[in-house]
Amino acid sequence: MEKVRIDKWLWAVRIFKSRTLAGDIVRSGKVRINDSIVKPSTSVSVGDKLTVQKNGFALEYEVVKLIEKRVGAPIAVTCYTDHTPQDELNKYKDWFAGKAGTEFREKGAGRPTKRERRTIEHFKGDEFDQDEE
Secondary structure (H helix, E strand, O other): OOOEEHHHHHHHOOOOOOHHHHHHHHHOOOEEEOOEEOOOOOEEOOOOEEEEEEOOEEEEEEEOOOOOOOOOHHHHHHHEEEOOOHHHHHHHHHHHOOOOOOOOOOOOOOOOOHHHHHHHHHHHOHHHOOOOO
């Protein structure tokens, strides 16, 4: 096996959850092989440099091994080398920072009453009030 379709490879190495999603992203022009915009049927070979726009982040990979079938995550990471710049990785961390964890309520306290819910919404601010407007 010397070449594999780009959409199939991106799905097989778990960069995208489904092959359909991988194909849609490639079709929309968000995947480049060696700085060329490609179609889903374009073949990828060992040594190719990929740039993938995913969720607003520019991820860069180098193809190390070709596979057509989806494999587990530990095997998938051996099929590519991640060359994503550190500032792009920091962009994700900056975006993720400030996102609170799940809210906690003591065991046995039950659901908040209407009065407690209004107090919570007032405390959180207007951005969480969806009843208005």
